[in-house]
Amino acid sequence: MSMKRSTLDLWVGVFVAAGLASLLFLAFKVGSMGNFDARSTYTIKAEFANIGGLKVRAPVKSAGVVVGRVADIQFNTETYEAEVLMKIDKRYQFPKDSSAAIMTSGLLGEQYIALEAGGDDQMLAEGESLKITQGAVVLENLIGQFLYSKAEEGKDSSANPAQ
Amino acid sequence: MIEGLAHLLRRMGARVINSIWRLGMASRFLALTLMYSGTSFHRFHLVIKEIFNAGVLSLIIILVSGLFVGMVLGLQGYETLQTYGSEEALGVLVALSLVRELGPVVAALLFASRAGSAITAEIGLMKATEQLSALEMMALDPIARVIAPRFWGAVISMPLLAAMFSAMGVFGGYLVGVVLLGVDEGAFWSQMQAAVDFREDIVNGVIKSAVFGVAVTLIALFEGYDAPPTAEGVSRATTRTVVTSSLSILALDFVLTSFMFRGE
Numbered sequence: 001m002s003m004k005r006s007t008l009d010l011w012v013g014v015f016v017a018a019g020l021a022s023l024l025f026l027a028f029k030v031g032s033m034g035n036f037d038a039r040s041t042y043t044i045k046a047e048f049a050n051i052g053g054l055k056v057r058a059p060v061k062s063a064g065v066v067v068g069r070v071a072d073i074q075f076n077t078e079t080y081e082a083e084v085l086m087k088i089d090k091r092y093q094f095p096k097d098s099s100a101a102i103m104t105s106g107l108l109g110e111q112y113i114a115l116e117a118g119g120d121d122q123m124l125a126e127g128e129s130l131k132i133t134q135g136a137v138v139l140e141n142l143i144g145q146f147l148y149s150k151a152e153e154g155k156d157s158s159a160n161p162a163q
Numbered sequence: 164m165i166e167g168l169a170h171l172l173r174r175m176g177a178r179v180i181n182s183i184w185r186l187g188m189a190s191r192f193l194a195l196t197l198m199y200s201g202t203s204f205h206r207f208h209l210v211i212k213e214i215f216n217a218g219v220l221s222l223i224i225i226l227v228s229g230l231f232v233g234m235v236l237g238l239q240g241y242e243t244l245q246t247y248g249s250e251e252a253l254g255v256l257v258a259l260s261l262v263r264e265l266g267p268v269v270a271a272l273l274f275a276s277r278a279g280s281a282i283t284a285e286i287g288l289m290k291a292t293e294q295l296s297a298l299e300m301m302a303l304d305p306i307a308r309v310i311a312p313r314f315w316g317a318v319i320s321m322p323l324l325a326a327m328f329s330a331m332g333v334f335g336g337y338l339v340g341v342v343l344l345g346v347d348e349g350a351f352w353s354q355m356q357a358a359v360d361f362r363e364d365i366v367n368g369v370i371k372s373a374v375f376g377v378a379v380t381l382i383a384l385f386e387g388y389d390a391p392p393t394a395e396g397v398s399r400a401t402t403r404t405v406v407t408s409s410l411s412i413l414a415l416d417f418v419l420t421s422f423m424f425r426g427e
Contacts, residue, residue: 005208012211015219019323022330023369029352030258030333031359
């Protein structure tokens with residue numbers, strides 16, 4: 001099969017261009033490149049008593065809007081708490097007394113960090129920590145508390161049958 | 164009894180030694196190909212011709228298969244997700260399955276049977292008709308002149324073909340999911356973009372397809388170069404190329420996946 005050199009070059013050029021276009025399509029339209037990761041971020045820390053099922057790259061949301069992602073999770077051997085590093089988009093600044101809580105999206109959904117803005121004039125800077133945090137709700141503890149309170153109720157009503 | 168057992172063990176041993184020997188030969192063959200690659204980049208039109216043979220001629224089968232795989236994923240995914248009321252996650256399902264697994268693997272399997280077999284048959288025939296010896300007589304190294312350009316042409320084509328397969332698949336999923344079945348278009352794309360990570364998913368997929376490309380091409384070239392110079396030898400080598408490279412793709416895929424996506 002012989003083909004003119006210029007025709008061959010044209011076809012290969014079209015092929016390579018189409019391949020690169022597909023890669024760009026995958027990167028920008030299918031993936032999230034340029035959506036978030038490419039933007040500049042700053043890092044803040046928070047310590048939680050329990051992170052539940054929180055994972056690296058879980059979203060950080062404020063008022064439901066994704067403002068950052070969990071960058072790293074470590075165990076602090078001095079406080080025996082989980083230390084979570086979050087990368088927050090530079091466009092979103094939060095007051096120093098903001099609080100963080102670990103929430104679940106939906107009943108069985110993935111866990112995320114909810115940031116609640118405070119009222120301080122000073123904004124959080126690179127590397128600073130959030131003071132007020134609330135860990136994940138552990139379902140077993142919740143059920144335990146519920147059973148315990150039910151038992152207490154039962155005891156109360158049997159002690160005063162008049163009520 | 165003992166005699167029979169010894170015979171069995173001897174045959175098994177011979178097989179193992181033979182396959183190790185072939186693996187060693189293939190590795191030396193790869194090293195030689197890489198060493199003599201200079202000419203291919205000096206005279207790049209040789210590589211361009213092979214990109215045409217391996218890549219452009221595989222385009223139709225890759226694009227059509229990608230489209231249909233994506234459409235089937237869209238249909239099947241919709242059926243299942245609908246029962247949980249989360250058909251918006253269809254985009255995530257289609258994109259992740261394609262970018263991480265189906266794109267690189269199915270494209271490489273198709274590539275092995277479309278381009279790999281052609282390479283083996285061509286080299287095997289060149290050897291059987293003594294064209295390779297003729298090159299040597301003209302003081303042209305057959306590895307530099309025939310093998311290396313084919314190697315680079317196929318290795319460059321493979322990731323591009325896999326990317327096109329994935330892109331076509333996502334488009335097929337979009338056609339079935341959004342256009343045909345009425346999944347919300349905004350949710351389809353935005354959930355997909357939120358779930359697909361550039362580094363973790365797309366780059367890993369490209370790395371996979373590049374590894375498959377090297378494996379398929381090396382097997383195809385080596386089988387052709389090593390084929391007995393008879394009609395039967397070439398036909399057997401071509402079959403072996405397709406079987407061996409398909410098995411290697413699947414085995415390599417398992418190894419790569421276990422390194423790349425470890426939970427998290």
